[in-house]
Amino acid sequence: MLRFAARRVLLLVPILIGLSILVFLFVRALPGGPETALLGENATPERVAQVRELYGLDRPVYEQYLSYVQSVLSLDFGTSITTRQPVVEEIARRFPGTVELTVTAMLIAVAVGIPLGFVAARRYGSWVDNLSTAGSLLGIAIPVFALGYLLKYVFALKLGWFPTQGREDSLMFRNEHPTGFYVLDGIVTGNPEAAVDALRHLILPALALATIPLAFITRITRASVLEVAGEDYVRTAEAKGMTRPVITRRHILRNAMLPIVTVVGLQTGLLLSGAVLTETVFAFDGIGRFLAQAVFARDFPVIQAGILFLAVIFVLVNLLVDLSYGLLDPRVRTR
Amino acid sequence: MRNLRRQGVVALGLAGLLVGTAACGGDSGTNDDGASGGDEGGGDTLVFGASADPVSLDPAYVSDGESLRAARQIYETLVTTEAGGTDIVEGLATEWEADEAGTAWTFTLRDGVTFHDGTEFNAEAVCFNFDRWYNFEGVQQSPSVSYYWQTVFTGFANNEDPEQGESLYASCEATDETTAVINLTAPSASFLPGLALAAFSIASPTALEEFGADEVTGTGEEPRFDGAYGLEEAVGTGPYTLESFEPGNRLVMTAYEDYWGDAPAIETIIFRPIADGPARRQALEAGEIQGYDLVDPADYEALEGAGYQLLSRPAFNVGYVGINTAKPPLDNPQIRQAIAHALNREALVQAQYPEGSEVATQFMPPELFGYADDVTDYPYDLEKAKSLIAESGVANPTIEFWYPTGVSRPYMPNPEANFQAFQADLEAAGFTVTPQSAPWNPDYLDAVNTGGAGLYLLGWTGDFGDPDNFIGTFFRTDQPSWGTIPQEIQDQLEAGRTETDEAARTALYEDVNRAIMEQLPGVPYVHTSPRLVFAENVEGYEPSPVSIEEFARVSFSD
Numbered sequence: 001m002l003r004f005a006a007r008r009v010l011l012l013v014p015i016l017i018g019l020s021i022l023v024f025l026f027v028r029a030l031p032g033g034p035e036t037a038l039l040g041e042n043a044t045p046e047r048v049a050q051v052r053e054l055y056g057l058d059r060p061v062y063e064q065y066l067s068y069v070q071s072v073l074s075l076d077f078g079t080s081i082t083t084r085q086p087v088v089e090e091i092a093r094r095f096p097g098t099v100e101l102t103v104t105a106m107l108i109a110v111a112v113g114i115p116l117g118f119v120a121a122r123r124y125g126s127w128v129d130n131l132s133t134a135g136s137l138l139g140i141a142i143p144v145f146a147l148g149y150l151l152k153y154v155f156a157l158k159l160g161w162f163p164t165q166g167r168e169d170s171l172m173f174r175n176e177h178p179t180g181f182y183v184l185d186g187i188v189t190g191n192p193e194a195a196v197d198a199l200r201h202l203i204l205p206a207l208a209l210a211t212i213p214l215a216f217i218t219r220i221t222r223a224s225v226l227e228v229a230g231e232d233y234v235r236t237a238e239a240k241g242m243t244r245p246v247i248t249r250r251h252i253l254r255n256a257m258l259p260i261v262t263v264v265g266l267q268t269g270l271l272l273s274g275a276v277l278t279e280t281v282f283a284f285d286g287i288g289r290f291l292a293q294a295v296f297a298r299d300f301p302v303i304q305a306g307i308l309f310l311a312v313i314f315v316l317v318n319l320l321v322d323l324s325y326g327l328l329d330p331r332v333r334t335r
Numbered sequence: 336m337r338n339l340r341r342q343g344v345v346a347l348g349l350a351g352l353l354v355g356t357a358a359c360g361g362d363s364g365t366n367d368d369g370a371s372g373g374d375e376g377g378g379d380t381l382v383f384g385a386s387a388d389p390v391s392l393d394p395a396y397v398s399d400g401e402s403l404r405a406a407r408q409i410y411e412t413l414v415t416t417e418a419g420g421t422d423i424v425e426g427l428a429t430e431w432e433a434d435e436a437g438t439a440w441t442f443t444l445r446d447g448v449t450f451h452d453g454t455e456f457n458a459e460a461v462c463f464n465f466d467r468w469y470n471f472e473g474v475q476q477s478p479s480v481s482y483y484w485q486t487v488f489t490g491f492a493n494n495e496d497p498e499q500g501e502s503l504y505a506s507c508e509a510t511d512e513t514t515a516v517i518n519l520t521a522p523s524a525s526f527l528p529g530l531a532l533a534a535f536s537i538a539s540p541t542a543l544e545e546f547g548a549d550e551v552t553g554t555g556e557e558p559r560f561d562g563a564y565g566l567e568e569a570v571g572t573g574p575y576t577l578e579s580f581e582p583g584n585r586l587v588m589t590a591y592e593d594y595w596g597d598a599p600a601i602e603t604i605i606f607r608p609i610a611d612g613p614a615r616r617q618a619l620e621a622g623e624i625q626g627y628d629l630v631d632p633a634d635y636e637a638l639e640g641a642g643y644q645l646l647s648r649p650a651f652n653v654g655y656v657g658i659n660t661a662k663p664p665l666d667n668p669q670i671r672q673a674i675a676h677a678l679n680r681e682a683l684v685q686a687q688y689p690e691g692s693e694v695a696t697q698f699m700p701p702e703l704f705g706y707a708d709d710v711t712d713y714p715y716d717l718e719k720a721k722s723l724i725a726e727s728g729v730a731n732p733t734i735e736f737w738y739p740t741g742v743s744r745p746y747m748p749n750p751e752a753n754f755q756a757f758q759a760d761l762e763a764a765g766f767t768v769t770p771q772s773a774p775w776n777p778d779y780l781d782a783v784n785t786g787g788a789g790l791y792l793l794g795w796t797g798d799f800g801d802p803d804n805f806i807g808t809f810f811r812t813d814q815p816s817w818g819t820i821p822q823e824i825q826d827q828l829e830a831g832r833t834e835t836d837e838a839a840r841t842a843l844y845e846d847v848n849r850a851i852m853e854q855l856p857g858v859p860y861v862h863t864s865p866r867l868v869f870a871e872n873v874e875g876y877e878p879s880p881v882s883i884e885e886f887a888r889v890s891f892s893d
Contacts, residue, residue: 079559081479083582084390085566086559094583149613156621164617166584170382170605170624173579173587283609283618285583293387293610 008322015315020072023307024065068304077305082297087305091287096180097167098286100198101279102271104206109213110264117221118253124226132218139215148208148281155204162204165283169197205282209275213267220263224256231255258328262321269317273310379602381873381889384615384627388582388608393548393565394536395468396475398482400882403533404628405606408588408886409451410536410571413442413461414527418877418888419649421702421800423527427456427537427572428515437522437835438505444513448595450539451576458509463540465507465517467549474551474558483534486798487525522833524840528801531883542570574599574887583608590887600875600890619643619868626869626876632689632748635866644869647691648878650700650862653805654746654794656757657857661818662789665734669727671855674734674790675713677720677764680860683756687749688863695859697848699805700797702880704837705844710852720764733767737782737791742775745863746794753792786815794861800881802844803832810851817856824850 071078077087120132156164167182168175175194177185183202186195228234229252237247272287279289287306294302387401394406415426430443448456468484470492475481476499484491490502503526505518519526529535538548547562560566569577574596575588586606590599607624609615615627616634620641630638630645639645656678664670680694693701697710724732738754747753751772758768771788773779782788793816797804803811810820811828827847834840867878875888 082390083388084396084558084560085582149617152614152617152621157617160621163623164621165609165614165623166607168584170585170607171380173581173585173605280611281614283607283611283614289610290583 004326005323008319012315012319016312019311019315020069020308021065023304023311024068026307072308078301080294080302081299082294082302087301090290090302091306091309093180094285094287094290097182097284098272098275098279098288100181100183101202101205101209101275101284101286102268104202105209105271106213106264106268108206108210109217109267112210113214113217114221114260117218118225120218121222121225121229129222132222136215136218139211142211143277144208144211145277145281147211148205148278151204151208152282162200164204167198167201167285168194169201172197201284205275205278205284208281209271209278213264213271216263216267217260220259221256224259225252228252228256258325261324261328265317265321265324269314269321272317273314380605381601381603381626381886381891382605382607382624383886384609384618384624385586385606386608386610386615386627386629389580389586389606391560391565392569392577392580392586393538393560394533395484395538395548396480396551396560396565397534400628401606401608403882404884405586405588406533406536406571407573407883408575408604409569409573409577410533410538411573412533412535412537413444413530415531416528416800416879416881416883418885419879421528421704421880423531423800426531427461431527433522433835437524437833438519440517440519440526442515442517444515445595446513448572449593450542450572451570451591452539452542454539454541456537456572457512458515460540461515461537462507462509463543464535464537465504467543468535469502469504475549477558480551480558483529483532483798487529487532487535522835524832524834525799525801525803525807528799528804531881532799533883536571539570542568574885575604578603594887597887599887601886604886619870622870625873626867628865628867630866630868632866634868635690638868642871644871644873646867646869646876646878647864648867648882649702649880650693650864651702651880652746652794652796652862653695653698653700653859654744654753654792654861654863655695655698655857655859657783657788657791657793657816658855659786659789659791659816659818660820660854660856661786661815662735664727664729664732665789666818667727667729668855669723670729670732672713673720673723673727673732673764674761674766675855675858676716676723677760677766678757678858678860679715679760680858681715683753684861686756687752688861689866691866692861692863695862697852698809698857698859699802699848700862700880703797703800703802703805704841705802705831705848707845707848710849712852713855713858717764724765731767732765733769734761735769735771735789736761737771737773737779737788739775739779739792740772742779744794745796745865746861747792750792757792783816784814786818788816791816797881802840803828806844806847806851807832810847810856820856821850821854824854 075088079085080087080090083090116132120129123129152164155161163169172194175185175191176189178188179185182198183195186192186198234247234251237251275286276288276292278284279286280292283289287310290302291306291310293299294306385401385404387399389402389405390397390399391402392405392409394403394410397403397406412426413428414423414431416422417424427445427448428442429445431440433440442461444456444458444461450456450460468481469488471481471484472491472493473495476491476495478485488503489500491499492502501520503519503521503523505520507518508516510516543549543564546564546568548564550560550562552559552561566580572595574591574594576591578587578589580586585608588604590602607618609618609624609627612631615624616631616638618624619627635645656674658665658671658674660666660671684692684694696712697707699706736754736758738750740751742750754770758770761768773782783791783793795805795808807828810817810824811832812825813820824847827843827850831840831843831847834843867876869876872892874890874892876884876886877888878884
């Protein structure tokens with residue numbers, strides 16, 4: 001198991017080098033430059049030239065890359081052009097929000113997706129099955145931002161149950177945030193009202209964000225359960241006269257879990273790195289929104305660091321999924 | 336069956352949790368958030384939807400609209416503009432006078448003004464601020480950091496960049512508690528309107544020093560603001576004090592108890608950053624915010640229909656078709672006139688621009704002094720255009736017409752649509768148009784600024800209320816984008832910059848505007864006015880062309 005883990009971790013090195021080159025080139029391929037962010041439309045050619053020189057954009061590309069790698073290795077990602085604060089701090093400050101949102105969304109997706117997929121499989125061809133199939137397709141097809149506006153329209157504007165934006169009520173500006181996880185902050189600072197408020201701000205974006213993983217988890221659970229339920233050992237168990245709950249628990253669910261865990265893991269990685277639209281639509285102060293704004297503002301240091309950060313998170317989550325394979329299924333490690 | 340039942344229980348539980356959370360927070364949510372002002376009669380909090388966070392609350396370091404908006408509430412400037420206009424009126428100074436040479440300006444300061452930290456506002460504080468800006472060094476001299484100082488005062492005590500021009504500012508003397516004399520190196524008429532910029536807000540010297548306002552490190556590559564000033568601290572004399580600033584979340588300001596002027600009607604102002612336009616609208620409709628800026632023109636009707644107030648900010652920009660007069664056949668005046676007569680500007684403005692936009696006749700908006708009502712205008716007239724082409728002696732005139740892609744500006748929401756309309760107009764008049772497009776930055780701007788483009792779409796948004804900030808920026812010096820600008824026009828604009836007599840300046844700029852439109856280095860076609868929206872019960876917000884807008888004058892109706 002240790003060797004398996006070590007090999008997987010070592011594999012990260014070339015992946016990360018490749019990533020850094022891709023991110024570096026991608027950022028340079030964007031139209032415009034930091035001068036747009038800095039000078040806006042009233043830029044004169046002299047000022048643009050001055051800024052290009054200041055940012056080293058007039059140096060050869062390989063030189064720029066080397067100095068970039070050097071600073072990444074020393075964990076210096078520079079300063080955001082728009083906020084003028086260290087990029088590392090800016091990202092660290094926003095990461096808890098994204099994690100909170102992702103966890104809530106995944107809880108919803110898992111809590112609904114696995115039972116739904118299971119029921120759909122066990123009642124194959126029934127209305128539940130058909131409905132879940134149709135729902136999953138819809139969940140994958142509907143654009144997240146459209147769903148976001150729709151959810152807000154119904155649950156915030158019409159019903160008034162939830163707020164439309166932010167992580168916290170505007171008026172609660174005296175709340176303390178020792179951890180940056182607002183729900184948790186409310187609990188640890190003994191302010192239940194703040195915790196509930198933070199939770200209310202999480203629900204709608206989390207619902208919007210949950211649709212895609214929910215659809216995937218439902219589909220994969222259904223397929224996996226269908227497959228396992230047809231296995232010989234299940235039939236044997238049935239023939240032995242075991243009760244249905246026992247068969248379900250011991251033989252079907254456990255064996256069906258492997259692909260489900262994979263999907264849950266991958267989707268978590270995707271959500272952590274891909275909540276750009278949801279966070280923007282809900283003005284939710286997380287990594288995704290920060291990155292989206294950086295792209296519009298051509299905030300190069302943030303774009304560079306942000307993409308790299310999210311890519312690393314994704315790769316790490318993938319690594320965890322790989323390792324959990326090894327735990328769940330001993331055959332994987334020996335291969 | 337049992338599984339299905341269990342499934343039902345899970346679903347019910349989840350639904351219960353959702354409704355429970357919703358009901359639980361109902362009180363502190365929409366109601367509190369929302370019509371807090373209206374409901375509580377008199378109202379103590381207004382939440383305004385900003386499009387972004389302020390970059391810094393130290394106005395000396397910013398040039399973006401959201402930072403300046405915040406600075407306007409916390410700080411004050413020596414002079415300001417009349418509400419809703421560009422005329423200069425009293426701010427922290429009650430009187431001012433230039434000497435004969437126009438280089439020594441004496442400001443009489445308001446008495447009994449204190450900074451939010453309790454320290455006294457006086458002439459020494461004024462000089463401290465000016466000397467601070469003048470002595471910016473290193474990274475502080477980066478054009479991104481001290482943009483407005485460089486726009487108005489050009490250089491510093493010690494220019495790091497040898498090519499940077501000499502500073503307009505020479506020194507400041509505090510002759511007594513309430514008299515500050517600011518000496519300039521040359522007379523400048525845009526000095527006074529420039530001072531109304533929030534960038535020249537007077538901050539508490541004590542706080543600037545205590546909280547490290549000048550601690551700007553990093554390299555020239557990436558300026559980094561290390562001090563607490565501007566992020567955690569901001570101390571001015573304005574009607575609101577900084578309560579807290581959490582970037583990404585909100586900026587909270589509360590009324591300053593010892594404010595010298597009328598106390599603000601609303602106790603707390605919160606700026607909530609919501610970058611997404613539709614999300615701002617939904618937040619307004621949900622009552623979470625009571626107003627926001629830069630309303631999407633597509634929302635005008637619906638918002639007005641729903642009872643919201645739409646306020647129009649007077650136009651302070653210009654969109655124009657630039658002409659490089661050095662490029663044949665554009666060097667031929669008759670060809671330029673033919674172009675001007677061929678462009679159906681009214682039709683374009685009506686079709687492509689939101690309500691409230693005006694057709695431009697010259698390169699600056701009508702709100703500014705020096706605007707001439709009688710410039711040569713070139714009404715849409717295809718026959719006239721055709722006959723001018725014939726008279727010009729240019730057979731089959733062919734023009735390269737440039738437009739930018741991937742950009743939307745207030746004066747040019749959809750450049751491609753403008754291009755297509757104008758292209759059709761020009762072709763109808765007998766021109767052959769070669770389309771040229773490039774991404775806005777850097778390719779398009781490079782092409783235009785280096786004189787590579789013949790005919791091109793461009794525009795400008797003014798920084799402060801002075802004609803020099805429009806036509807001076809365009810034509811006072813040689814710029815390749817315009818080709819050749821006659822020396823008389825350049826001389827007149829230079830004279831306008833140094834003339835200190837207001838009536839003489841007005842007449843001078845009116846003259847220049849006439850001369851420019853006679854020369855026709857381009858065809859101005861639009862001034863647009865962006866709109867703000869407020870809830871029905873918000874009163875007293877006065878949009879300003881130069882965005883000098885104070886929440887202290889805002890109140891809630893009952």
